[in-house]
Amino acid sequence: METHYFYVYGIVPKAELEKTGLPEMSGIDQSELEEMTYHDISAIYTQVRKEEYTEEELDKKTNDLKWLQEKAVHHNEILSALHSSYTTLPLKFCTLYTTLSSLEEVLAEHEDQIRSIHESIKGKDEWNLKIYADDSAWEAMIKERHPEIEQQYKDLESLPPGKRFFEKKKIEKAVKEAIEAEKAKICQQIHLNVSEISDKHKEKELLSKQATGRSEDMVWNGSYLISRQAAQGIDQLLEQWQTTYKVLGVYPECTGPWPVYQFAKLGEAKLS
């Protein structure tokens, strides 16, 4: 009877692994990192105590924010270390196999796809772009750009109270729409700048203020697959955005280089 399960972080080409060997880091349950090689690909895993990682136990644990935080950070730490040394196909957070032979079966079944993913992500990193915007800066700016709005507000004073209320709402709605349109235009421009140096990109769901803990709204969230050479242009782009958009209360933030979490997809190379 097995007493351990096998938590797999990712899959790397055996030839690259042989050059440097595995990093000396502890796995998610404090055991060391190990490798299992099948032909020319190697899965990097760590052993975990079976009783701690059953499906029921994991369901409970993933509802515990503190556990989630600690382990997601750990998962990223290991994958970032692997990614900085090898072409790494990252597996989903908390992927476990109950036996090593089941892991081997999976490698055997998918080896061609894994190889072709390695080929497509070699020398590339994931970069994440999140844009935050502060609406108060926009309201002032919209009024400045559209002097007729001020006049419209002045005109309200001559209206009877009931009508004034509805007309005021109308103006506010128009201002809000103008702000949204301007913000969308800027996001699109920034996104285009990064897309130009990217191989692939993916638009992600916007996160609420509750999730980000910030006072500004998130107005863009995207991931980009960028070659190491092209990524050298990112600093220059950010500098350019800083000069252009900061005064507008638009703050693009770029993080990276990440392991290619979003861009290693089995489906794209699926074999029948």
Place this chain on the structure above:
Amino acid sequence: MSEVKRLNNEDVSLVDILDAVLDTGVVLQGDLMISIADIDLVYVDLRLLISSVETLNRATRRKEIN
């Protein structure tokens, strides 16, 4: 405010890490495999964790491989 936050410095926030890690990566489906349900960050209240971000940032500093 707009500058590249490289993963090997201490600036990357918890939300950046969770957004990158959760519900991403490849699923290599096997018969004897255990996986977790998708976790949608949109519904997670990270304010509860913001106070511990400083500790977290220290933890995320990339370790050198050698």
